[in-house]
Amino acid sequence: MTSTIPGFWAVIPAGGSGTRLWPLSRRAAPKFLLDLTGSGQSLLQTTWSRLAPLVDDRVIVVAGSSHADAVRRQLPMLAAESVVAEPTPRDSMPAIGLAAALIERRDPDALLGSFAADHLIEDEPAFHAAIREAVVLARAGELVTIGIEPTGPATGFGYIRQGAPLGIAEAERGRRVEEFVEKPDLETAKRYLASGEYRWNAGMFVVQATTLLELLALRHPDMVSVLRMIAAQPDRLYELWPSLTAIAIDHAVAEPAAAARRVAVVPADLGWDDVGDFQSVAGLSDGHGGPTGIVALSGVDDVVSVDSTGVVSAGSGRLVALVGVEDIVVIDTADALLVTTRDHCQDVKKVVTTLAEQGRTELL
Amino acid sequence: MTSTIPGFWAVIPAGGSGTRLWPLSRRAAPKFLLDLTGSGQSLLQTTWSRLAPLVDDRVIVVAGSSHADAVRRQLPMLAAESVVAEPTPRDSMPAIGLAAALIERRDPDALLGSFAADHLIEDEPAFHAAIREAVVLARAGELVTIGIEPTGPATGFGYIRQGAPLGIAEAERGRRVEEFVEKPDLETAKRYLASGEYRWNAGMFVVQATTLLELLALRHPDMVSVLRMIAAQPDRLYELWPSLTAIAIDHAVAEPAAAARRVAVVPADLGWDDVGDFQSVAGLSDGHGGPTGIVALSGVDDVVSVDSTGVVSAGSGRLVALVGVEDIVVIDTADALLVTTRDHCQDVKKVVTTLAEQGRTELL
Numbered sequence: 001m002t003s004t005i006p007g008f009w010a011v012i013p014a015g016g017s018g019t020r021l022w023p024l025s026r027r028a029a030p031k032f033l034l035d036l037t038g039s040g041q042s043l044l045q046t047t048w049s050r051l052a053p054l055v056d057d058r059v060i061v062v063a064g065s066s067h068a069d070a071v072r073r074q075l076p077m078l079a080a081e082s083v084v085a086e087p088t089p090r091d092s093m094p095a096i097g098l099a100a101a102l103i104e105r106r107d108p109d110a111l112l113g114s115f116a117a118d119h120l121i122e123d124e125p126a127f128h129a130a131i132r133e134a135v136v137l138a139r140a141g142e143l144v145t146i147g148i149e150p151t152g153p154a155t156g157f158g159y160i161r162q163g164a165p166l167g168i169a170e171a172e173r174g175r176r177v178e179e180f181v182e183k184p185d186l187e188t189a190k191r192y193l194a195s196g197e198y199r200w201n202a203g204m205f206v207v208q209a210t211t212l213l214e215l216l217a218l219r220h221p222d223m224v225s226v227l228r229m230i231a232a233q234p235d236r237l238y239e240l241w242p243s244l245t246a247i248a249i250d251h252a253v254a255e256p257a258a259a260a261r262r263v264a265v266v267p268a269d270l271g272w273d274d275v276g277d278f279q280s281v282a283g284l285s286d287g288h289g290g291p292t293g294i295v296a297l298s299g300v301d302d303v304v305s306v307d308s309t310g311v312v313s314a315g316s317g318r319l320v321a322l323v324g325v326e327d328i329v330v331i332d333t334a335d336a337l338l339v340t341t342r343d344h345c346q347d348v349k350k351v352v353t354t355l356a357e358q359g360r361t362e363l364l
Numbered sequence: 365m366t367s368t369i370p371g372f373w374a375v376i377p378a379g380g381s382g383t384r385l386w387p388l389s390r391r392a393a394p395k396f397l398l399d400l401t402g403s404g405q406s407l408l409q410t411t412w413s414r415l416a417p418l419v420d421d422r423v424i425v426v427a428g429s430s431h432a433d434a435v436r437r438q439l440p441m442l443a444a445e446s447v448v449a450e451p452t453p454r455d456s457m458p459a460i461g462l463a464a465a466l467i468e469r470r471d472p473d474a475l476l477g478s479f480a481a482d483h484l485i486e487d488e489p490a491f492h493a494a495i496r497e498a499v500v501l502a503r504a505g506e507l508v509t510i511g512i513e514p515t516g517p518a519t520g521f522g523y524i525r526q527g528a529p530l531g532i533a534e535a536e537r538g539r540r541v542e543e544f545v546e547k548p549d550l551e552t553a554k555r556y557l558a559s560g561e562y563r564w565n566a567g568m569f570v571v572q573a574t575t576l577l578e579l580l581a582l583r584h585p586d587m588v589s590v591l592r593m594i595a596a597q598p599d600r601l602y603e604l605w606p607s608l609t610a611i612a613i614d615h616a617v618a619e620p621a622a623a624a625r626r627v628a629v630v631p632a633d634l635g636w637d638d639v640g641d642f643q644s645v646a647g648l649s650d651g652h653g654g655p656t657g658i659v660a661l662s663g664v665d666d667v668v669s670v671d672s673t674g675v676v677s678a679g680s681g682r683l684v685a686l687v688g689v690e691d692i693v694v695i696d697t698a699d700a701l702l703v704t705t706r707d708h709c710q711d712v713k714k715v716v717t718t719l720a721e722q723g724r725t726e727l728l
Binding site: 022023304306307318319320321322323324325328330332333334335336337338339340341343344347348350351354355360363 | 386387668670671682683684685686687688689692694696697698699700701702703704705707708711712714715718719724727
């Protein structure tokens with residue numbers, strides 16, 4: 001049994017466009033609102049389910065204003081004030097910062113953990129254990145991140161270089177973060193992997209709300225003032241929000257704090273996946289069934305395969321027939337069809353770019 | 365200018381299911397009714413246009429009863445009696461044989477040429493010239509076929525082994541046919557090609573109507589009696605037709621006649637194409653335009669390509685996006701989608717077989 005962590009809040013920034021998952025992921029129905037694993041739950045719902053045992057009803061979801069209603073529909077158990085609609089996109093720092101300011105007003109000693117709405121974690125007990133250690137470190141004043149055990153020389157993630165153990169009781173795994181590094185090229189990623197010193201940065205942060213705002217105030221004092229003003233007078237959200245700088249929490253807080261040796265990491269092996277592209281989705285969906293060699297994300301009865309392998313989403317009610325194609329990815333929707341291969345899933349976002357350039361906004 | 369050939373009739377058996385062109389070609393809309401080249405004309409209309417300069421209104425199209433109305437709509441210039449609806453499929457011999465019997469009644473000295481409704485010929489003047497020579501030979505009592513100059517060791521066609529020149533005036537190219545041979549394997553096809561003695565059998569026959577029926581009567585006298593009976597009393601078509609044996613003209617007449625040295629060939633290089641599969645269709649459609657590397661059979665504005673090559677028919681009004689796929693074939697229709705490669709186009713018929721086995725007749 002998992003018990004909740006007193007004073008610990010979950011913040012779920014529900015953003016990201018998921019353009020590599022087009023045409024399933026759209027502006028109006030982004031990745032976090034989709035059930036990409038066939039579990040019957042969207043990634044957002046899965047994220048909430050994973051956190052609820054730790055926080056009870058202490059949750060704040062920050063979503064774009066065009067998605068806030070969908071978030072409320074998917075998570076009807078949330079209180080009205082638990083869903084915050086951003087008037088305009090301002091990247092992750094204002095979103096998480098506003099949640100911190102709101103939480104700080106409710107409980108000056110509160111801690112928060114911020115977790116993307118569109119990632120998956122296979123090993124929930126390991127996740128809960130890592131968060132409990134992170135909370136111990138956060139109570140000691142650290143900005144704490146979770147360092148994901150790399151399973152390969154990935155070039156799509158940022159990395160965390162970990163330093164010496166911190167030796168804090170009940171957080172034995174905790175280590176100093178030497179630095180955050182940007183997405184590396186393949187050679188660098190291989191070197192990181194071989195060294196054993198690097199971890200994937202999954203964008204998870206556990207910290208006291210007040211500590212986060214103090215760290216932010218070191219470089220962006222005006223932003224902290226505005227965020228606390230909105231938290232005190234929520235009616236002024238639409239008036240004050242546009243003045244906030246669009247910036248990611250990594251640049252605004254995490255990297256400078258690491259340089260100031262204020263960041264800790266809890267290394268963990270969680271079965272984490274960012275569900276970044278169809279290659280990733282296929283790996284999560286091996287239980288979906290389908291003809292031999294085919295992972296059917298949906299519409300399994302509408303797939304006919306002759307000597308083919310790959311991933312198919314037959315979501316439009318039409319028959320999808322594959323003949324002699326290998327490692328193919330076919331995503332069939334009512335108004336758009338994608339045909340690519342497992343090796344080219346990263347390039348799907350180029351289609352979205354092209355459609356945007358062509359002004360075909362109805363397909364974005 | 366081309367002048368018509370007195371007493372020469374064109375017979376167009378409009379059959380064949382075109383299963384390798386599924387999902388464009390369907391039972392209700394078979395290959396010959398489709399515009400597969402982007403010319404604005406169906407293959408049937410193109411066939412008629414090619415023959416009209418030789419025959420004027422002396423044309424008989426024999427089609428399945430479910431397609432006869434579509435034939436009439438596509439060729440509204442034809443007289444009512446020029447479209448014959450077969451009550452049930454009986455392969456090519458009864459269809460062409462009935463046309464011969466009908467023609468023989470109108471003109472006992474008439475000649476006929478039989479030409480598939482769903483092939484293409486690029487060099488029309490060369491075709492007309494070959495037919496004129498064939499007619500000369502047919503008047504001399506020969507069953508005459510056109511021997512297509514092979515452009516490669518094709519395994520999808522039957523071959524004609526040609527013998528000595530016949531030395532008939534105004535048909536200087538005419539040669540004896542030694543034998544018809546079935547579709548060869550690749551090694552045999554290469555040997556045929558290297559020998560220079562073999563030609564592709566495109567199923568074109570030119571012959572006096574009476575000669576054809578006499579040759580048929582050698583082995584199938586009852587069939588000839590029934591065909592002449594129907595020609596005399598068209599009202600009895602539905603009563604008498606079911607008694608006819610289903611057999612191809614090749615087996616019923618051409619092969620035995622070749623053994624009896626009654627068959628001649630006019631070798632010709634016509635730019636002939638049987639439009640057998642999407643590989644073939646793509647080769648005919650290079651003028652269609654489309655993004656770089658892509659032949660768009662339809663819906664060119666609905667195709668987005670990123671680093672891809674191949675053939676796309678975007679016929680459903682939906683966007684078709686290709687990312688990093690090579691030599692791909694994507695045929696998008698309202699109720700079915702095909703994804704294959706140029707090298708696997710021959711196997712598309714296996715999808716049709718599978719759907720038939722599954723009882724999904726609405727998709728056939």
